[in-house]
Structures are given as C-alpha cells and as structure tokens.
Amino acid sequence: MEVIKAIPLNHYILLSAILFAIGVMGVLVRRNAIIIFMCIELMLNAVNLLMVAFSAHHGDGKGQVFVFFIMAVAAAEVAVGLSILIMIHRNTETTDVGFLNKLKF
C-alpha cells in the first residue's frame, strides 16, 4: 500500500493511458486475430492498473475487488475467444481477420 502511494497518482494515470492507447492502436492496426486479442487484454489491464492505483490512493478496497472480478471475467473470455480462434483457423487456415468478411449486405 505504502509502496504504491510512494509514486504520485499522475504517473499511474499517464501509464495506463499510454497502455490503453497502445491497445487501441493494436486493435485498429494489426490484422492477426491473436495480436488483436492480446491488445484487448492490454486495454483491460490498463484499466485494472488505474483502478488499483485509485483504490490505494483513496484507501478504499472496492476498486481492488473489481479488479479481481475483471481478471476472472477476462480469463473466461480468453478461454472462449481462443477456442473460437482455433475454430477459425481450422476452417480458414489463417488467423487474418481480413478474411472474415462474409457477413455483409
């Protein structure tokens, strides 16, 4: 607790903003589905970091409880997402999201 508080809050905010922006850019730019997946995780964890920092600075444990929830949900989501990815790979022999363009008007 004291260790976290030793660093000013601004730094945390900045770091998580940068991490989040990297995640967003990754999702936008990369075409490999696995990388996009990792970028989504990056965004989630940027938010987690922010929450833990605020939680410590306000001396309120609720934020940390939420972080655990997010981690548990993220783990479940990864399990489902990766299995979908495997199915995509089996059917299309690729993980490039550009090939998944059949669903349109």
Place this chain on the structure above:
Amino acid sequence: MKELVWLVPVLPLIGFLIISLGKNYFSKSFAGILASVAVFAAFVISLGIFFEMNGSHGKAFTLVLFDWISTGDFKVNIAFLVDPLSSIMLLIITGIGFLIHLYSMGYMHDDEGYAKFFSYLNLFVFFMLLLVLGDNYLLMFAGWEGVGLASYLLIGFWFKNQSYNDAAKKAFIVNRIGDLGFVLGIILIYITFGSINYATVFGEAVNLTSNMPVITAITLLLFVGAMGKSAQIPLYTWLPDAMAGPTPVSALIHAATMVTAGVYMIARSNILYTLAPETLGVVAIVGAATAVFAATIGIFQNDIKKVLAYSTVSQLGYMFLALGVGAFTGGVFHLMTHAFFKALLFLGAGSVIHAMGGEQDIRKMGGLKKYIPVTYMTFLIGTIAISGIPPFSGFFSKDEILAHAFQVSPLLWGLGVLGSLMTTFYMFRLFFLTFFGAFRGTEDQKHHLHESPKTMTIPLIVLAVLAALGGFIGVPHVLGGNHWLEHFLAPVFKASEVFAHGHKLSHATEYILMAVTVILTIVFILFARNKFVSKSYVPSLDDSKLTFIPRLLTNKYYVDEFYNTIIVKPLNGLAGFTYKILELKVINLLVDSIGKLVVYISSVVRKVQSGNTGFYILAMVVSIVVILLINLFNK
C-alpha cells in the same frame, strides 16, 4: 325474495349461453323448453318480488353485486334497484316474455334456426331485464344497447333475404342516432351531478330549482335517446321496417317491451323532467304528433303487420303524451295495457299469417272468422281493448292520458282523441277485412286454413284475459275505483308530485270527456263496419289508381324517400368523395411515398456494412471518442 333479484336476469343469460354454445349437442325441442323454463323461472321470482314490494308499500331495495368501473371519482356498480316501477316492468317483461316463448315453440316449429331463435330471445330478455333493473344510467345504457343488438339479430333473423338484412341495419343505424343523444345526456348528468347513480342524481335534483338550462339540456338529450328506441318522430322509420323479423319478435320486442324502454327511462327520470317544463312540452308535442301522424299512415296500410307497427308507433306517442303532460302513472299504465293488447294483436296476426301460409296482405284474406275461431275471438278482444271501449284495459289507460292532457291543454286532448278515433278505424278495418266477408285468397290457401296449435292459442287466451281485465288495476276515482296502480307507483313519482299542477278536473268534465270519446269511438266502429262489412269494400290491389291523399298515406308521406334524399344520398356522396379523392389520391400516395423513401435510403446506407472488421472497429473507436469529446465540452 328480493335478494334473489340477481337471478332474474341471470337465468335467461344462462339459457342463452347453454343454447347458443350447445345447440349442436341436443335436440331442438329441448332448446325451446330450456329457454321457456328460464324465462318462466325468472317470472316466478319476479312475481315473488312484486308481492313483497306490494306488501312493503314500495320500499326500494338495492342489491349491489360488484364494482364495475372504479376510476378516480367515477364509480359504477353492477347493482340492481328493485322498486315499484322496476318490479312492474319485471312482471311485464318476464310474463309476456314467457307467453311469447311458449307461442314461438309453435310458430317457429319448422324453422331451421329454431335453437338460434330461442337463444336470441333469451339474450333479449336478459338485456331488457338489465335495462330496467340497473341502479344507474350506465347499466341502463348497457341494457339499452344490448336490446338493440338483440333486436338487430332478430329483425335480420331470416338473413338470406337481403331486404330483411337492410331492415335490421336500418333499425340499428337509426337507433345509433338516438343513442348518441342518450350518451351525451349521461355525460352531462355526470358533469352536473358528479354521479350517474339514480339515488344520488335524483336526491340532488330535488333541491334544484325549476327551469335550469343544464337540466333542460340533459332531459332533451335523454329524450333524443327515447325517440330512437321508442320510435317517435323523427326517428320512427325503423319500426315499421322491423316487421321483417318473425312475428313473435315483433310482439315481444317491437310492441311490448323494447320500444317502451324510452317510456321507462323518462318515467325513471321523472324528477329531472318535472324540473324542465320546456322539455315536458316538447315530449308532449312530439308524442301527440306521433300519435296522430302514425295513425293516419295506419289507415291505408294493407300489410297486417305494418298496420300493427304503425299502431305501435302511435300508441307509443300516447305514452309520451302522458309523460309530457306529467301523467307518469298514466304513461306506465298505458305501457302495461299496451303490452297486453299489442302483444295479443301481434300474436293473433302471427296466428293469422300461420293459417294463411305466410300471407300478410289483408286484401287477400277475409272470412277467416269460421276457420280460426280462437284467434278471431282473442283478436276481437285486442281490437276492442286498443280502441278504448270500457271496460277493456285500453279504455282506462287512454282515458287517464286524455284527462291529464285536457288539464294541460284542450288542443293536446283534441289531438289525442283524433288519434284514438283513427286507431279505432284502422284497427276495425284490419279486423273486418281479415275475419269478415268472403275469402279472397287462393284455393290452396283455403285448403290449408287451420287453427294454430295449443302452444300458440294458450298465450293468445291468457293475453286476451289480461287485455280485457288488465285495466282494472287503474280504475280512476271518478268511476268509483281507487286506482291501485297510482298508489303502488306513488313512491317513484313522489318527488315530482310537488311540482304537479294543483287543479284537478271536476267530475262533470271528466264524465263529459269520457262520454265524448266513447261515443265517437262507437260511431267510428259502426262507420268501419258499414264500409267493410255491409258494403264489403276491399282496397284495390292496384295502387296506381289512388287519388292524392290515399296515395300519400299509402306511401307513408314519402318520409323514407325524404330521408334518403336529404341524408342517405349526401352521405353516400361524401363517402364516395372521400374514397376516390382522400383515400386513393391522398392517403395512398402518402403511405406509398414513405415506403419508397425508406427503401431508397437503405439502399444507400447499407453500403457501409462492408464486412471489413477493421473498419467496424475504427468506426466504433471514432464514435466513442466523439461522444467523449461532446461530453467533455458540454460540462
């Protein structure tokens, strides 16, 4: 017994439900018996209620069954009001209703819609009982509409004939006009009194002063409703056409009960009408005018049922004349005696038609006296009763009305007597043409002539006894009676008594009036006898040779044609215009254009949906950023 009053309307309702839902599962004679038993049981209970009411000197009793509508201040119960007026109406409806059910078992015997007919009859009785039992205007209105529906179904009972269907529709539509007035009247009552309960409304009305404009408006609107239902000028045209229905229906609905609903309504609201003398004047004038007008048409009609129909319109006019001159008891008294003798006459006419194998034109009858003696005797009693020869029932009720009319205005009395004399003339014309002289039908018909079965003649005999003796419940003081009916109904009309005209006619005047009417009536009977029996005059079958006045009257003053020209045709024209211009050109164009617009826009916008995931995500991120920015700058 009073607590059982809810059974009175419910029994016919149960009969209706069982017959209409189960008519394919039991024999048709069972349907007739079930319907008659339901009404008879209701009659027995009504009888019990009546005697209890008579014993307790007219103490009113309200049975609240359950809440019907309850929103804010507006509360309506399903509740039944038992007082002298409704107990008398109960007896008339269930008593005559039962006799007519019995009669129908014979009359409708060979009809394919036998079970359906009885289910409709029971439905009618249910609604009619609801109408007279309700303790508020809305429940009365529910019954009012219900009897209209039953009347529509029964007029158009032989629906394969298009002109019968038209008659049914006409009855329904003309009644709508009246019903609109009735509804507006009820709304105005609610606005004025804050309630539509009889007890509350009449209780507050007693404290009002006479001649308030709002009361005049309420009573006039209610009277418009009565005009429609009770076939008064100018809304009477549906009733003669309603004769398209089977004859027992004409007897029950279009003579004895439903058409008197308007009279009942005004008698029930007597205090409101007493507070509005202008409306009473209108009621009296409309009543007297209808009585005379319809009677003149009756003189030249040749269809046995049409004559009786115009006679009904005319007699209803008398009831309204009675109400209009403040003789509420007289109106109800005439309602009752009229129910007896008019039901008798209609059923007698039905028996004649039955014997003639469906023929209704009196010019093709004649000499039926010896073939159908029971019908002949009972029809004679009915004819004498309606003409007002003492001591038959029609005399007492008509005399009471005429005496009160004289009190208010000798002119109204004169119109009343004139109508009464014409009634005598056309009724005896009908009677002589039907039963006297030589038979004018075909050989086939002559061979077929027979007296009706017992189920038809017994109701005739019972009604004949009632028509003959029914008047004794209202023998006036001047003739040494004590007018039982007036005392019985007094609690209902008590509030209006305060406003009644003080001066009474002297006994001498009353004797003279009675003598004048009776002597003139007898003169007219002899005149009719001379013309139709001694000289054996029979109206020509060929209508084209008539002179002006008979032609005018045969064609009923061309009122139907007049209404067609000034109302029906312009409305049809308007409907054609709105269809061709508004419907086809405007509305269709509007709807089609909106559809085309949507198709066009979507054909452009759907190009965005390309299937490229990266583009979707970019769009999402850009949108989120834009929303965040907007939020940021709005703070």
